Amino acid sequence: MKSHASTLLAEVRTFRQNHPDVRYVDLIALDIPGHFYGKRYPIEMLEKVAAGSPLKLPQNAVLLGVQGGLFKIGDYCFNDGDPDANRRLVPGTLKPVSWESQPLGQMLITSDGTEAPIEFEPREVLAKVLERLQHKGIHPVVAFELEFYLFDKKLDNGLPQFARDPLSDDPDDQPNLHIERLSRFGEVLDDMAQTAKDQGIDITVITAEIGPGQFEINFGHLDDGMRAADWAALFCRSTRGVALKHGYRASFMAKPYLQYPGSGMHVHVSLYDGAGNNLLAAHQQQPLRHAVAGCLELLPHCMPIFSPNHNAFRRLGGTVNAATRASWGFEDRDACVRIPESDPRNLRIEHRLASADANPYLVLAAILVGLEHGLEAKREPIAPLNEDRSSGTDFPLEMLGAVRAMQHQPVLRDKLGAEFVDVYCENKRQDHLAFQQEINAREYRWFL
Known part of the structure; x- marks a missing residue:
């Protein structure tokens, strides 16, 4: 686990050295309809996450509809208290974003490989098959x-x-x-x-x-x-x-x-x-x-x-x-x-x-x-x-x-x-x- 964290930390620090003007990084994952959701993190906080600090997002963000709305699906969304779920950084995916008006980075996140993966997260579904x-x-x-x-x-x-x-x-x-x-x-x-x-x-x-x-x-x-x-x-x-x-x-x-x-x-x-x-x-x-x-x-x-x-x-x-x-x-x-x-x-x-x-x-x-x-x-x-x-x-x-x-x-x-x-x-x-x-x-x- 320490080796994994050290690898991520080295990736973030190398990125900061190569892109000193980047202040924020979009942490993104694909939902069920195929749209990216996530959060924009200050680069300093990303380094803390890479070092082992928790990374949590609402579990039900994966369930968004095409237009971003939430549907009642079983007990999800409206009867579960909208809980957070752990995510992890995907190594090797921290890259610069060149199409925005300001310097920015992006990195994939996922629940697969965490202690409690989200069963309906698309990346987790593929991970189980592979x-x-x-x-x-x-x-x-x-x-x-x-x-x-x-x-x-x-x-x-x-x-x-x-x-x-x-x-x-x-x-x-x-x-x-x-x-x-x-x-x-x-x-x-x-x-x-x-x-x-x-x-x-x-x-x-x-x-x-x-x-x-x-x-x-x-x-x-x-x-x-x-x-x-x-x-x-x-x-x-x-x-x-x-x-x-x-x-x-x-x-x-x-x-x-x-x-x-x-x-x-x-x-x-x-x-x-x-x-x-x-x-x-x-x-x-x-x-x-x-x-x-x-x-x-x-x-x-x-x-x-x-x-x-x-x-x-x-x-x-x-x-x-x-x-x-x-x-x-x-x-x-x-x-x-x-x-x-x-x-x-x-x-x-x-x-x-x-x-x-x-x-x-x-x-x-x-x-x-x-x-x-x-x-x-x-x-x-x-x-x-x-x-x-x-x-x-x-x-x-x-x-x-x-x-x-x-x-x-x-x-x-x-x-x-x-x-x-x-x-x-x-x-x-x-x-x-x-x-x-x-x-x-x-x-x-x-x-x-």
């Missing part, structure tokens, strides 16, 4: 890919406006998938990439996607699944901040335009044993087929995780590479679970269903549970799309049905935790019902 896999001799290697849109900083009566292309205001003039669009928005994209690298994130490929002002940025493969999810979460925060600095608004909203493709979170996962052998490639790739079958079996029950809000369900179907059924295929981007071409050493799945605004900790936890379940059940998957274009199983396409499908699924309750499943499902149900409590202009046009 720990269980490690005990079974399964070591995931993970890489995230995130799509997002750039918009003009100012909204037009609450609606997004296309990002102003330096050469044209017409969205149809933006060359989709062309390298030229990367040059047109090169200044802000370069800053996003460099800022992410300053946060310790390994940025690799940048792509101009099909939608106007839409881009995809890929991260390097990591043998630490938790760190991979940390990267995805931190990238969203820094990208939004950098965009505002350049006069844009960056959004990971799943479906901002009905006429253009939505934004997804693609996750590459391979599994290795302790000796570094690819478990999916053994026995003529039979474990790969089992793992795929497990993913597809649980996928319909994980939809509140993969599509965490009303808008995210709009992304499914009707546009490029967005499935409406649980399916798989080799080198097939229409599939939910794609098997990219690779040598046996790098054989992996690419899970393509989650929306870009999903919670990366929970998305990865759900994917890993699907793979784990498949390896244990040893069932054969349905036919791949390469053999049958109609292959696939249905999954819920609206939130309330999705929540019903998730809440009582025994494998998820066992492997993600029954307490988490109950809390998460009720959070999503209440968010959805709150969203419906507004009459929009179309209803008046149709029914008045």
Whole structure:
């Protein structure tokens, strides 16, 4: 414990030496909807926390809805006295914040690894899954890919406006998938990439996607699944901040335009044993087929995780590479679970269903549970799309049905935790019902 504290203390002191103008550090964690919450600490107090002083925040901050409100979920929030819960600093995550107007730092905090972890904290849910896999001799290697849109900083009566292309205001003039669009928005994209690298994130490929002002940025493969999810979460925060600095608004909203493709979170996962052998490639790739079958079996029950809000369900179907059924295929981007071409050493799945605004900790936890379940059940998957274009199983396409499908699924309750499943499902149900409590202009046009 002393060694751990000394390492943290050294990290804070080194940061203070390298950034003497930083007076405050944001201590942040991801809540259930995927938003950061936390506190802004004076750097002197952070040093005390690193040395062992308690770090406590309200337990129920994790339960906030999309708009920040609290819902009555079991005895939480309104019948529990709103207790504090211990958090700890995540080593290696203290970094400068370059997109704010004043010098600032940020550092991740979490309840996992404390004496009483919060069972429904997203990072703790993933931590339990990774720990269980490690005990079974399964070591995931993970890489995230995130799509997002750039918009003009100012909204037009609450609606997004296309990002102003330096050469044209017409969205149809933006060359989709062309390298030229990367040059047109090169200044802000370069800053996003460099800022992410300053946060310790390994940025690799940048792509101009099909939608106007839409881009995809890929991260390097990591043998630490938790760190991979940390990267995805931190990238969203820094990208939004950098965009505002350049006069844009960056959004990971799943479906901002009905006429253009939505934004997804693609996750590459391979599994290795302790000796570094690819478990999916053994026995003529039979474990790969089992793992795929497990993913597809649980996928319909994980939809509140993969599509965490009303808008995210709009992304499914009707546009490029967005499935409406649980399916798989080799080198097939229409599939939910794609098997990219690779040598046996790098054989992996690419899970393509989650929306870009999903919670990366929970998305990865759900994917890993699907793979784990498949390896244990040893069932054969349905036919791949390469053999049958109609292959696939249905999954819920609206939130309330999705929540019903998730809440009582025994494998998820066992492997993600029954307490988490109950809390998460009720959070999503209440968010959805709150969203419906507004009459929009179309209803008046149709029914008045």
